[in-house]
Amino acid sequence: MTTGFFGDMSPATFKGAEAGPFDFAHYNPDEQIMGKPMKDHLRFALAYWHSLAWEGGDPFGGPTFDRPWFPHGTMERAKLKADVAFELFDLLGQPYFCWHDADIRPEGDSFAQSLRNFEEIIDYFEEKLEHRNLGLLWGTANMFSHRRWMSGASTNPDPDVFAYSAATVKTCMDATHRLNGENYVLWGGREGYETLLNTDMSRELDHMGRFLNMVVEYKHKIGFKGTILVEPKPQEPSKHQYDYDAATCYGFLQKYGLEKEVKLNLEQGHAILAGHSFEHEIATAAALGVLGSIDMNRNDYQSGWDTDQFPNSVPEVALAYYHILKAGGLGTGGTNFDAKLRRQSLDPQDLVAAHVGAMDVCARGLKAAVALIEDGGLDDALTARYAGWDTPAAQAMLNSDFDAIFADVVAQDAGPKPKSGRQEILENLVNKFV
Structure with a gap:
């Protein structure tokens, strides 16, 4: 029995040139590309937060979306949201999904109550996953939305917040491990500062480094075989975030002895905010040996903030996958659509169409990247340009x-x-x- 949220929509299928707005024109999951199915190169995931938890607000206006699970305050509504989420997953057929803890459970009056809510939803997820060919790409903890995190999580000047953060991440790692997640992500959110006038940067970085070491230690303690990922972002919500970009993150990992244990989850929109291209961040991470996974979206180039729009530029996506393929692929990582509808896109069908279009763009980009590799022109040009260095x-x-x-x-x-x-x-x- 379905919720009826998506009406009588049928699952999206590959129809090529005959595809309408809710079917794939380019994404053919079983098509063989460089020796393996397209779906295994792209490893698509759907972001629970933007797709199910976001209400359609912006800095100048409140919610615009009419969803039966809003406001997100009861377990009944959390389970309804989960029902709709898995109906969306069934419509799109992507192999993975991702979540923050705060996306999937209501906040309780205490940590213990929030944990009970969380574990009940994880039980519910486990039931839904039992008969589906669907996996968890990664889980993570939302340590930026609630006011307790206003001065950071692991970098907070209050040790009680550090402790709360550690307990929160432990529960999310436990749940990710239980659901056979392939990665665990830490996004700093507010791990940074608004002003140096009240910030001891050296102490905050040391605390952040110790926290991440605790994450790695706990990973090995519980036998989690997935990859630990850190997601770079230069600013917003903090004025300056310590995980500014791929190079900055690598320097941090090196300082605290983590460069062999932690990789990066890179987002196109964050790359733009840092003044880089997406392919720059991917190539940097690949050169340093820390390429892990990607969040695929785009920013509005006329806006100076993180607009998290669905990707629609094949040239940009093609260059991203070119560097991913040259680096050997995404490994345990994937292509997570950390993207949200525009606040005027009110209909449930818009959510399906947005993902279908984004998956098609990625498929076209992947094929273009493969064609570039098979052509060999870029490789030949690099070989010729650096040929002098091959002489004795x-x-x-x-x-x-x-x-x-x-x-x-x-x-x-x-x-x-x-x-x-x-x-x-x-x-x-x-x-x-x-």
Whole structure:
């Protein structure tokens, strides 16, 4: 028996050129791509928070969505939300979903009551997953919405909040492990500062580093085989967040001895806020050995904040998957749609159409990325550009010193001759495939 929230909609299927707004024109989950099904490259996940918990507000206006489980204050409504969530999962057929604890259970009057609510919903999830080919990509804790987190979680100046944060993450890791989740994510949220006038940055970073070490220690204690992920974001809600971007996170992981234990969950919208492209963040994480998973969305380029829109640019998505494929794929990670409807998109059908379109965009981007790899033009250009470094003389120079290098340069008749980077030619090459 269904809730009736989505009316008489049928599950989305691949129909190619004949597809309407609720079927796939490009995402064919079983199509073989580079030796494995498309679904195993993309590993789609649906974000419980934006799809089911978000009410349609913005900084200048309140909720616009009419959902029968709002306000999110009782277990009855939490279970109704779960019923609708799994109906949505059935319609889309994606292999994974993701949640924060606060998305799926109502807040209790005490930690113990919130935990009872949480565990009851996890029981409910377990029942629903039993007969579905659906998995948990990752779980995480919302440690940013409630006022207790206004000064951070692990970085809070109040040790009682640190303790509350540790207890919260423990329960979420336990639930993720119980549901056979493939990753566990920590998103800093408010792990940062509004002003340095009241911030001891050194102490806060040390506390954050110790907290993340506790997470890793607990992972091994309970036998969780998934990957621990940290999600970079430069600002909003904090003025400056300690997990600013991929490079900053890697420096943090190195300082606290975690670079072999923790990887990154990268989001397109966060990359833009940091002044980067998505492919930059992916390539950086891949080069440093910490590429874990991605949140696929986009920002409005005319707005200076995190608008979390569904992806619709095949060229941007193609370059993201190009670097993912070159790095060997996403491993235990996946493509999570951390995206929300526009507040004027009121109908339940809009939620289905938004995900269908995003999945199609990713499928097109993946195929374009594969075509670029098979063409080999970008690889050939890189090989040619760095060919000088493959000579015995160049390799010997790296094991030399300044005095020897100086002597070689002085002995030369002329200096180096600049060579074209061929950027426009390479951009044109990419455009042949997207």
